[in-house]
Amino acid sequence: MVASFMSYLGSRVSPGVAGNQLWVLIYVLIIFAGVSVAVICMNWIERKALAHFQVRLGPMRVGPHGLLQPIADALKLMLKEDIIPAEADQFVFWVAPLIGLLASFTVYTVIPFGPSQAVSDMNIGILFMLGVSSLGVLGIVVAGWASNSHYPLIGALRSSAQMVSYEVAMGLAVVSAILMTSLNEKGTGTLSMIGIVQAQQQQGVWFIFKFFPLGLIAFAIFAIAMIAEVNRAPFDLAEAESELTAGFHTEYSGLRWSLFMLAEYAAMIAVSSIAVTLWLGGWMRPFPNLLHAPAWDFIFSLFPGLTFGGLAAIAFIGAARMPAHSFFRIQRIGLAVFAALLGFIALLLLVIAIAGRSSDTSLAARVNEGIDYVYWFVLKVAVFMYLFIWYRATWPRYRFDQLMKVGWKVLLPISLGVLIVTAIVGVIFS
Amino acid sequence: MKDTNDASNQALSHHDLSHLQLEAPEKPYLDSNELIINMGPQHPATHGVLRVILKLDGEKVLGTECVIGYLHRGVEKIAENRTYTMFNPYVDRMDYCAAVSNGLGYCEAVEKLLNVEAPPRAQYIRVILTELNRIASHQLWLGTHALDIGAMTPLFYTFRDREEVLKIFEKYCGARLTTHAFRIGGCQYETYAGFEKDVKNFLTFFAPKIDEYEALLTTNRIWLERTKNVGVISGADCIALGVTGPVLRASGVKWDVRKAQPYAAYSKFDFEIPTGENGDTYDRYMVRMIEMRQSMRIVEQAVNGIPEGPIMGKVPKVIKPPVGEIYHSIEAPKGELGYFIVSDGSTQPYRLRVRPPSFVNLQALDLMVRGMLVADVIAVIGTLDIVLGEVDR
Numbered sequence: 113m114v115a116s117f118m119s120y121l122g123s124r125v126s127p128g129v130a131g132n133q134l135w136v137l138i139y140v141l142i143i144f145a146g147v148s149v150a151v152i153c154m155n156w157i158e159r160k161a162l163a164h165f166q167v168r169l170g171p172m173r174v175g176p177h178g179l180l181q182p183i184a185d186a187l188k189l190m191l192k193e194d195i196i197p198a199e200a201d202q203f204v205f206w207v208a209p210l211i212g213l214l215a216s217f218t219v220y221t222v223i224p225f226g227p228s229q230a231v232s233d234m235n236i237g238i239l240f241m242l243g244v245s246s247l248g249v250l251g252i253v254v255a256g257w258a259s260n261s262h263y264p265l266i267g268a269l270r271s272s273a274q275m276v277s278y279e280v281a282m283g284l285a286v287v288s289a290i291l292m293t294s295l296n297e298k299g300t301g302t303l304s305m306i307g308i309v310q311a312q313q314q315q316g317v318w319f320i321f322k323f324f325p326l327g328l329i330a331f332a333i334f335a336i337a338m339i340a341e342v343n344r345a346p347f348d349l350a351e352a353e354s355e356l357t358a359g360f361h362t363e364y365s366g367l368r369w370s371l372f373m374l375a376e377y378a379a380m381i382a383v384s385s386i387a388v389t390l391w392l393g394g395w396m397r398p399f400p401n402l403l404h405a406p407a408w409d410f411i412f413s414l415f416p417g418l419t420f421g422g423l424a425a426i427a428f429i430g431a432a433r434m435p436a437h438s439f440f441r442i443q444r445i446g447l448a449v450f451a452a453l454l455g456f457i458a459l460l461l462l463v464i465a466i467a468g469r470s471s472d473t474s475l476a477a478r479v480n481e482g483i484d485y486v487y488w489f490v491l492k493v494a495v496f497m498y499l500f501i502w503y504r505a506t507w508p509r510y511r512f513d514q515l516m517k518v519g520w521k522v523l524l525p526i527s528l529g530v531l532i533v534t535a536i537v538g539v540i541f542s
Numbered sequence: 543m544k545d546t547n548d549a550s551n552q553a554l555s556h557h558d559l560s561h562l563q564l565e566a567p568e569k570p571y572l573d574s575n576e577l578i579i580n581m582g583p584q585h586p587a588t589h590g591v592l593r594v595i596l597k598l599d600g601e602k603v604l605g606t607e608c609v610i611g612y613l614h615r616g617v618e619k620i621a622e623n624r625t626y627t628m629f630n631p632y633v634d635r636m637d638y639c640a641a642v643s644n645g646l647g648y649c650e651a652v653e654k655l656l657n658v659e660a661p662p663r664a665q666y667i668r669v670i671l672t673e674l675n676r677i678a679s680h681q682l683w684l685g686t687h688a689l690d691i692g693a694m695t696p697l698f699y700t701f702r703d704r705e706e707v708l709k710i711f712e713k714y715c716g717a718r719l720t721t722h723a724f725r726i727g728g729c730q731y732e733t734y735a736g737f738e739k740d741v742k743n744f745l746t747f748f749a750p751k752i753d754e755y756e757a758l759l760t761t762n763r764i765w766l767e768r769t770k771n772v773g774v775i776s777g778a779d780c781i782a783l784g785v786t787g788p789v790l791r792a793s794g795v796k797w798d799v800r801k802a803q804p805y806a807a808y809s810k811f812d813f814e815i816p817t818g819e820n821g822d823t824y825d826r827y828m829v830r831m832i833e834m835r836q837s838m839r840i841v842e843q844a845v846n847g848i849p850e851g852p853i854m855g856k857v858p859k860v861i862k863p864p865v866g867e868i869y870h871s872i873e874a875p876k877g878e879l880g881y882f883i884v885s886d887g888s889t890q891p892y893r894l895r896v897r898p899p900s901f902v903n904l905q906a907l908d909l910m911v912r913g914m915l916v917a918d919v920i921a922v923i924g925t926l927d928i929v930l931g932e933v934d935r
Contacts, residue, residue, distance in 0.1 A: 162694075165695060166694065166697075166698035166699075167698050167699065167702050168698060262577060262579045262580075263579070265577075266577075266579075266601070266916065270601075346692060346764055348692075355587065355916055355917050355920050356916075357585060357586060505694060505695050506693075506695065506758075507692070507693065507762070508688065508692040508693040508759075508764045508765050508768055509691060509692025509764070509768075509917075510692075510764055510767070510768075511767070511768055511915060511917045511918070512601055512915055512916075512917060513601075513915060514764075514767050514768075
């Protein structure tokens with residue numbers, strides 16, 4: 113039993129492929145919890161970062177620097193009265209947020225956090241991912257229709273039109289990345305998410321830099337289309353607050369509304385994961401082929417610990433800088449405890465990194481390897497999440513027809529052109 | 543959705559929409575009918591309690607009807623039951639974003655009726671405060687307008703900087719928003735020590751801030767797409783509807799009461815009237831941005847040339863204007879603000895009528911948004927820069 117457990121730490125096979133149902137279950141639970149926690153963190157970070165973009169402080173009252181604000185919000189939302197409008201289609205209204213949630217969480221079954229840190233390694237992984245993630249719009253459309261109200265209906269119509277026009281460009285951009293995976297001796301590409309990352313490792317280049325600037329353009333198209341896919345600013349037409357009050361979720365409140373938010377943020381993380389997997393080398397650390405000496409491995413394996421150490425240091429400085437007034441005592445202690453917690457995690461990670469240095473077969477080494485993969489993957493995704501906030505702070509909202517224009521007349525031709533040129537260049541160079 | 547549509551049609555039946563001459567969709571196919579949407583009075587982007595009934599074909603606007611009066615307080619009727627002095631604070635509550643301008647217009651109208659003139663020092667103080675108020679009002683407009691179009695951040699930048707103007711008001715007269723800064727015949731308060739320094743500091747502080755706003759918006763692709771050729775209105779239409787202020791000037795008509803019929807001390811200052819060409823939302827945006835810079839020019843000249851002397855003219859203790867009537871208008875931040883006062887020789891106006899720029903400008907909404915999309919309605923309401931306190935009075 114223990115040996116069976118051990119065999120999956122750092123091995124090169126995903127549990128779903130190996131048929132180990134227990135590990136699949138554990139992974140699913142870890143991912144579900146992890147994504148939920150990530151959404152909570154993201155909620156806090158978005159509010160704080162957006163506030164700092166806008167010369168505000170953001171949440172400051174609930175917990176030190178508002179750290180407990182998301183928890184307070186979640187509690188409030190859960191305790192709110194559950195309202196279903198009398199005119200609404202009760203069942204469909206009830207089921208709509210679940211569709212969105214289900215779609216955005218199902219995507220995680222094929223996201224590779226590492227070569228074996230995935231629930232499954234489907235051989236049609238990317239297709240599955242695109243298909244399931246675009247199901248999320250069904251939840252929005254259904255929600256808008258079931259509300260039986262004008263603003264949600266317009267929001268839902270906008271959302272579906274938006275989805276149709278951006279899926280195409282997005283799909284073509286993905287295809288040009290998949291084409292690049294076939295540039296090996298056998299000449300066969302792969303649709304497997306893990307295979308795509310491994311292809312980047314074999315070719316020694318992230319696909320964003322492949323056939324420069326072709327990879328970059330395809331990536332840029334995907335990066336734009338994915339914002340539209342998850343309805344974020346400047347493409348947040350479906351919920352356009354200043355136009356449609358709240359768009360498709362105008363009639364939703366309390367827990368149902370929070371499920372929509374959870375689905376939206378989970379979808380943001382999911383599409384960012386696709387972008388990272390396809391173009392930014394997935395779980396790979398920078399320069400895995402060039403700097404592959406054990407010493408380099410060790411240096412890079414220190415990064416997770418150092419990151420948490422840095423966060424702990426920031427939290428400590430924050431605690432030290434709090435006003436000396438007794439009013440802030442509890443907050444100061446709370447922040448110090450939080451910092452200590454981060455510091456403890458940092459210490460643990462550093463210990464694992466140092467212990468895993470000596471041998472390649474010990475438990476520590478395998479755990480260390482796994483942590484490394486997940487760390488680099490999450491770091492890359494985090495960059496995208498930050499960009500989402502940055503976009504929201506910077507840009508006005510597109511109008512419906514302009515959005516269509518950008519989708520059909522700009523992104524689609526460019527992505528088609530990039531696909532063709534990539535194919536030609538690929539044939540010439542292989 | 544058919545049931546709901548019928549229901550709302552029924553609910554709206556007391557609003558006769560027939561005069562809107564709504565065009566049917568060009569090519570009806572399948573079974574489609576128009577959507578009637580009630581936007582407001584509680585809506586994030588109607589700038590208060592404006593209610594707009596929209597008739598839509600999909601996203602296309604076929605017609606609009608504004609329903610106003612949710613903020614009606616009967617200011618004009620109140621005036622008939624108050625003495626001239628007592629009514630002065632009430633005008634602050636009309637356009638509460640530009641209370642100083644309202645007060646200036648009212649005081650000057652009564653002064654004209656009394657045939658007295660405020661002393662030069664008071665005139666200069668009035669100009670400084672009014673122009674600072676114009677900047678504050680335009681900042682508020684810019685922030686909310688950008689927010690309506692989806693850019694959140696300018697709102698917080700403009701409110702941060704507007705604070706500096708409000709601080710000067712607060713130091714001068716104790717109030718930030720409803721200032722009641724002027725009295726009939728001059729100003730009640732002498733400037734506080736350091737007033738000129740504060741104003742000059744504000745000018746140096748604010749000049750780079752306008753550049754900051756412009757850096758966020760002026761060349762922003764999405765901003766350009768959202769504002770260019772949106773809500774176009776021609777100069778002739780503006781004149782026909784009585785639209786004034788930046789909206790009129792953006793349509794290419796060079797009409798500014800400060801130049802055309804100079805009041806206060808405006809004839810002594812050197813400034814330009816910006817005009818646009820296309821009469822679209824972008825031109826109105828640019829006109830207002832330039833106006834802020836021109837206001838700074840005026841304030842700079844005024845604060846440098848402020849004369850010494852008394853701040854109150856020779857006004858009787860009890861204001862009892864001779865029998866007669868007067869119309870006096872000034873250039874408020876939103877357009878021409880006029881006061882028509884009929885005096886029967888008593889201490890109270892027989893009739894007082896306000897010509898509010900927001901109310902008149904709002905008329906142009908329907909003309910500007912027909913055939914546009916829902917999102918443009920929001921942009922146009924923002925660009926008209928209406929304040930419902932002034933529309934409803």
